[in-house]
Amino acid sequence: MKYSYYPGCSLESGAVEYDLSSREVLRLLGVELAEIPDWTCCGASAVEPVSSLLTLALPARNLALAEREVPDADMLVPCSACYLNHLRVERECGADRKLAARVNEALSAEGLSRSGTVRVRHLLDVLFRDVGPERVGQAVVRRLEGLTAAPYYGCQVLRPYPLFDDPERPASMTPLLKALGVEVLDWDMGGRCCGASLMATKRDAALALVSAILDAASGADLIVTVCPMCQMNLEAYQKEAIRSGGRGRPVSVLYLPQLMGLALGLSEDDVLLGKNLAVTDTLLGKLRAPEAAEV
Amino acid sequence: MNQRSEAVSLPAAVTIAADAAALAEIQDMVRACMQCGTCSASCPNAPAMDHTPRSLWRMLLLGLVDEVLESRTFWLCSACYSCTLRCPRGLPLTAAMAALKRLAASDGRSADRKRGLFYEDFMRNVEKNGRVRETELMLHYFLDMRDPLLPLEYTPLGLKLLRKGKLHLGGSGQLGRLGPLFAKVREMEARP
Ligand code: SF4
Ligand code: SF4
Helix, strand or coil: CCECCCHHHHHCCHHHHHHHHHHHHHCCCCCCCECCCCCCCCCCCCCCCCCHHHHHHHHHHHHHHHHHHHHCCEEEEEEEHHHHHHHHHHHHHCCCCHHHHHHHHHHHCCCCCCCCCCEEEHHHHHHHHHCCCCHHHHHHCCCCCCCCEEECCCCCCCCCCCCCCCCCCCCHHHHHHCCCCEEEEECCCCCCCCCCCHHCCHHHHHHHHHHHHHHCCCCCCCCECCCCCHHHHHHHHHHHHCCCCCCCCEEEEEEEHHHHHHHHCCCCCCCCCCHHHCCCCCHHHHHCCCCCECC | CCCCCCCCCCCCCHHHHHHHHHHHHHHHCCCCCCCCCCCHCCCCCCHCCCCCCHHHHHHHHCCHHHHHHCCCCCHHHCCCCHHHHCCCCCCCCHHHHHHHHHCCCHHHCCCHHHHHHHHHHHHHHHHHCCCCCCCHHHHHHHHHHHHHHHHHHHHHHHHHHCCCCCCCCCCCCCCCCCCCHHHHHHHHCCCC
């Protein structure tokens, strides 16, 4: 299994722990990654309110590079906003040849062009459908018994293009988490919006969304995410959300591959657990308890 | 700030024609709306909006352009795609919200025009660096917003991230890499 890899800007800074744990876990699962050379920002969630052409041209540049440098491989993207931006090019340009030509005209400024041979895949999609829970289970060396996780999917991983799961009641993380020995909280907030970039522009509205999610996760030891924006909103603004009226209590928030890594034998340092902003002592206690049995 | 090139705003004459075309395009996006209210019921941010998404579409189709542009509704869209997914007419509602943000940013009538600055600053940062640099981005954003209290809101988080070594301070190998692409897109979008 080989993929071209698009980390995206946040995985180089605020979400280094997501980048490193993804790379390590995929390596342990026998997945080969080739980082796209010279990749640039896809515009995140800021580009669409600024320019409709740039919304497609920026991610198309990376797709063109992937086509040229890592042909015959799907592009694996861990960040949901980056994933959607690239997928949108695949979808919209695939359905509209004029638009595809317009995007290629923009790319000609760099001597690039995109023909559309690269498929865009989210990290969760690859883990769920290509690797599969069974193979994950086989790779587990330390079952994480006694932990309950609230799987949080957010928006853009399944909306508006629900390619591998139900966007209203997503469930693809459940078998992956169970393969690690983790209990899964039955909740209906997994696909709820965390406010995304409203946290920068309309803080109060975003805080209300974050508190509702944290409240609903009260029965879990941790929330598990697959997007740096969700992760940041849920961990960095947690205290503020709770203070601003949420009933929730502090809850740990980890990236899915961080948790997987711990079950696959990586240490807390290996998955950069020290970089997380919300990790409770209760969780650390449970992770370090002897009953988290060696297989 | 010199590098504030015309990434988003064009000369006035071009703008009026372009705005009329953009407006017509947005109206077309929601033309088939049957006012069922599914979008409003699905929107997690509706409680904070001054008009619900459903009423906004109605106002748009009635030609109440000033009222629409003065509304804060589209600035409160977090692009969660719930409405787009559920609209029984299959309308591209999240794209319509983004198109309204673009229109309002170029128009100046929007009560909340300042809110577009975050996106503009973000994209200027991308144009210059190739990849986002958060510290520089936030600095420009604070300067543009001219709100002395705003940086304080972000200081605790900034310090937290800095302590964790999570802020991107160093150089980027992609510096200036996106200049030609941005220039080309700007040229293409300025064509009549
Ligand atoms: S869900 Fe669609 S049809 Fe119904 S009110 Fe909203 S835009 Fe109109
Ligand atoms: S995409 Fe925007 S308008 Fe639609 S439901 Fe989400 S926040 Fe509301």
